[in-house]
Amino acid sequence: MSLSPVRRRVAVVGTGAVVSGGHLPALRAHADRTELVAAVDVDRGRLDAFRAAAGDQVAGFTSMSAMLDAVRPDLVLIGTPPSLHREQTVAALEAGAWVLCEKPLCLSLAEYDAIAAAEEASGAYASVVFQHRYGSGAVHARELIARGELGSPLVAHCQTTWHRDAAYYSVPWRGRWATEGGGPTMGHGIHQYDLLLHLLGEWEEIRAMAARLVHDTESEDVSTALVRFRNGALATVVNSVLSPDEVSRIRVDCADATVELTHLYGHVNDDWTYTPARHVPAERAAAWRTPARDVASSHTAQLGTFLDAYVAGRRPPGSGREARGTLEFAAALYKAAFTGRPVRAGEIAPGDPFHEAMHGGRTDWAPREHA
Numbered sequence: 001m002s003l004s005p006v007r008r009r010v011a012v013v014g015t016g017a018v019v020s021g022g023h024l025p026a027l028r029a030h031a032d033r034t035e036l037v038a039a040v041d042v043d044r045g046r047l048d049a050f051r052a053a054a055g056d057q058v059a060g061f062t063s064m065s066a067m068l069d070a071v072r073p074d075l076v077l078i079g080t081p082p083s084l085h086r087e088q089t090v091a092a093l094e095a096g097a098w099v100l101c102e103k104p105l106c107l108s109l110a111e112y113d114a115i116a117a118a119e120e121a122s123g124a125y126a127s128v129v130f131q132h133r134y135g136s137g138a139v140h141a142r143e144l145i146a147r148g149e150l151g152s153p154l155v156a157h158c159q160t161t162w163h164r165d166a167a168y169y170s171v172p173w174r175g176r177w178a179t180e181g182g183g184p185t186m187g188h189g190i191h192q193y194d195l196l197l198h199l200l201g202e203w204e205e206i207r208a209m210a211a212r213l214v215h216d217t218e219s220e221d222v223s224t225a226l227v228r229f230r231n232g233a234l235a236t237v238v239n240s241v242l243s244p245d246e247v248s249r250i251r252v253d254c255a256d257a258t259v260e261l262t263h264l265y266g267h268v269n270d271d272w273t274y275t276p277a278r279h280v281p282a283e284r285a286a287a288w289r290t291p292a293r294d295v296a297s298s299h300t301a302q303l304g305t306f307l308d309a310y311v312a313g314r315r316p317p318g319s320g321r322e323a324r325g326t327l328e329f330a331a332a333l334y335k336a337a338f339t340g341r342p343v344r345a346g347e348i349a350p351g352d353p354f355h356e357a358m359h360g361g362r363t364d365w366a367p368r369e370h371a
Contacts, residue, residue, distance in 0.1 A: 007031075008310065011038040011071055011097075013064055013088055014079035015050035018102055022131075022299040023077045024054060029300045033307050038071045040064050064088055068095040075310065078102060082187075083179040086111040089126050093118040098316070099126040100306055103190055105323050107181035109331055109348060109355045112324050119320075127306055127318035130194045130326070134305060134317075135297030137272040141252075141259050142199050144288060151255025151277075156235035158196040158250050160189035161243035166215065168241075175217030177367065182358045183219035185210070186330055189239030192248050194326045195261075196237070199252060202230040203329065204345055210337035214242055218367055219359075225333050237333070256280050257288065269294045331358060338362045 010027060012019050027034050038059045041047035051058050061067040068091060076092040078085060078101040086106040092099045093115070105128035106112050115126055132138060144150050162184070173179035180187055197203065208225040215221045225237040233252075251260040258275040261267055269291055276285035295301050302318070309316035332343040335354040339362075354360040 005033050007035040008074040009037045010034050010075045011073040012077045013040045015039050015041040015046050019079035026299040026303040038067050040067050073097050081173045082181050089115050090118040093122045093124045098124050102129045104186050108357050125319045127316045128323045131302045132191050132195045132297045133198050134301035135267050136291045136293050136295035137269045140291040150257040153233040153254050155253040158192050158237045160192045160248050161240045162246045163243055164241040177218050177359050184239040184241045185223045193237050200229050204228050204230050205342050206332045206336050207342050208333045208336035266297045268296045334358045
């Protein structure tokens with residue numbers, strides 16, 4: 001007689017579109033291992049609508065602290081505006097729950113230090129949602145690059161060219177340093193350059209520019225960067241919300257092949273292409289093209305790996321050094337753009353103004369009350 005797997009008790013914090021459209025389907029896909037027991041939202045109407053869709057067994061709360069006291073969940077999924085992430089993640093960790101939080105995990109490296117301290121004290125872990133890492137195409141590409149199957153990485157391009165209008169920025173927390181942490185560098189392009197870092201590994205140096213060309217926001221609406229990786233590869237990174245023809249793209253030119261991903265908000269195997277160099281035999285190139293399974297990049301795919309780690313009691317992907325590394329890249333891009341000089345990996349430490357806030361207190365960017 002086989003035993004059913006233990007179902008982990010899950011609470012969601014925030015019941016807006018990302019939770020209803022991303023996390024709830026993921027929980028349903030993993031219903032054999034999870035049980036949604038509670039939802040938190042300050043908007044009672046939105047909370048009630050979510051509970052009606054999720055099921056009557058889901059308890060509703062308008063206070064996260066009340067939920068943690070009453071429910072004591074195993075896992076907490078956070079889908080609130082970015083300025084709440086650090087406080088809510090720390091509260092969940094202190095209650096002994098593991099956390100899967102929407103990007104960005106927090107608004108600065110200083111806030112990340114508070115999360116790391118809460119992890120250390122509690123023994124629980126916090127991961128950030130970067131679902132593009134977890135599609136089968138991304139897993140396959142990373143394995144090929146890591147094994148040297150495509151030759152040494154040489155040149156890369158990372159492009160998030162999206163379009164957001166004035167109505168998008170009418171939402172009060174968007175486009176403000178204190179509530180969003182930055183512009184498309186923090187809120188949009190972070191998915192693609194996180195995947196670039198996942199594919200190519202540690203970076204060494206970044207040079208950058210940022211501008212506010214269209215939108216009446218505190219933060220930038222476009223940024224560009226030149227990046228040198230530890231393996232010697234050079235890359236460009238573009239993050240824009242000004243681009244009518246929207247696309248998300250990563251291209252890596254290796255010595256033996258070019259691998260390219262073109263999509264918008266999610267990818268499957270067919271979105272990846274491999275172009276062999278002229279000297280590569282056809283049979284070798286044929287082995288690159290199709291992973292054994294076709295798993296879309298999604299909250300469902302990431303939640304599966306998160307649950308695997310929880311059951312095994314090991315640090316989950318997208319936490320710890322990985323989570324901090326992507327946040328450090330964002331801070332370095334801003335520092336390079338706002339100071340006009342190169343930034344080296346590891347140089348943004350406590351005491352550096354860019355450790356405390358992504359705008360670094362620069363008077364030409366920071367709101368007066370934060371400068």
